Amino acid sequence: MSVAVRLRPMNSMELECKSSTAVKRTPDGLPHVSVDFHESFAFNYVFDQRDTQKDLFEACVQTRLKRLLQGFDVTILAYGQKGCGKTYTMGTDFNGVMDDKVGLIPRAVHYLFQYISTLKKSYTFRVSCSFVKIYQEELFDLLLPRNNLSSRLAGPGLTELEVSSAQEVTDHLMRGFAKRAVGEKPSESHSILTLTLVARKLGGGGPTSETTTKLNFVDLAASGCWIFGNDADRSKGGLVALGNVLNTLAYGEIAPEYIPYGQSLLTSLLQDSLGGRSIRLLIACVSSSDANVSETMRTLRFADRTLPVMKKPGLRLDQRLRLVSRLKDIIQQLSGELLRAIQAVAKPDDRQRLEDRAKNLEKKNLKLHQELEQILIDTADADVRGGILAKHIVQSKTHVRRIMTMLGLQRQQEPGPQSVQSEGNQLLQTLVELNRIVSDTTGQLRARDNLYLQTHSQQSWQQFNNGGGDFGLEANAAGPEDHVSTQQQGNDEYYYDSA
Ligand code: ADP
Ligand code: MG
8 A cells, every 4th residue: 555645736716815835745855744834744655736647647656557467456546625636636537638637547548558568469458447436325337328327236237348448448437427427516426447457378378377457546535524414424434434444454464354345335346456465556635725724634644544554654663663552452452352252152051151140140230230229219318317407406506505605694693593494404405315316317327328338349338437437416417418428539539549
């Protein structure tokens, strides 16, 4: 996998708005892009406004085409925000005139036919062409000759037209491109032009003498948040899936069953040409203007994630080490998953045992839940009762204090009348009684908390006791909430400590 970034020149709107250049190729001559001078990315190629279509073709496409004859599939994808030059770069919108502005597809097919013509002495070639569009997870055949519109494909049976010259291919391209635009916005669909090349070595005759390879040009749907709604999610789905596939491939040799090709039509269709023996080139098309910086960053990050980890150009040792440790994490995660999977398909009697254990645990869990619920209800009841009592205690204390004051005042003047003294004594009696009820209630609360905590953790209770639940009269008089919060704090601390 290689990644090229192409910075397109500012368009008339950006020029009108007097946008400034925020995304640049770094001046050191390396294929690096800097964004707003503080973030930089390293890729395999970077092209900017000064680079022509020919420059791009010669630098990163031409040599890859020769690899088709060595048995490799070649897939070239253009990714990016709407209007950033995917179609222009690919040349999907070819108008039949081979001028400087012509994009990759017409250049590549001309080059390919020219190249194979030089090999005619030792090979025979059969080339066929197909052209499809994917819109909202539906496949449309853009080369069906029967009608003017593209047709939905119910299953296999894609039109593959045999071609013997570059012009035939570009004619099909032009016809198909006109159909791509019918019905909905072309920027919301992916288009894939595929050339299948069957090369037979002359004089060989053995079963290995025929090689079939594919060359795919993928003009992707626009990335970015300008698409909204369910339909948009579906068309974006292909891009998300593509990102997942390329990202997974970037992590090296992974068994094909772990690569999420099945997540979208786009990735299933390209499955053979993305993994294994394939040469991939992603061209990330971005605007250089500061008006699009956030979208440009998204595109660059997407492109960056598709680069093979250990081959990322310009990575320093510490960055590599960080990547290695990330890989280790992934491996550990996968090992865990594997272990669980193995457990799930363990021997039948093992499985029975595991299932029984799971059921048992589930029952225990349910019982604990029920107990806990009851305890919480009880505690809440006791809390309410405790709260009412505490309020009474405070009121009584005030009464007593007032009576005592009255008694004291009277004693200064004359010996207190018997009635007042007895009233005071009665109140004191009530106070003692109230005090007893409060103590009982707090005792109950404490016992239930104890049970609750014991059910959950012996250590938490220890912590709770150490943390101090002062159940003296004053503490309760202040309100039952204090008591509850002390307990929670105790628990929290315990869990934080053990974490
Ligand atoms: P996309 O396919 O990404 O939506 P297009 O390829 O249609 O974008 O490009 C939008 C416009 O910008 C077109 O008019 C195209 O000609 C122009 N354009 C894009 N890239 C370049 C470039 N590198 N040089 C000159 N013009 C460009
Ligand atoms: Mg386009």
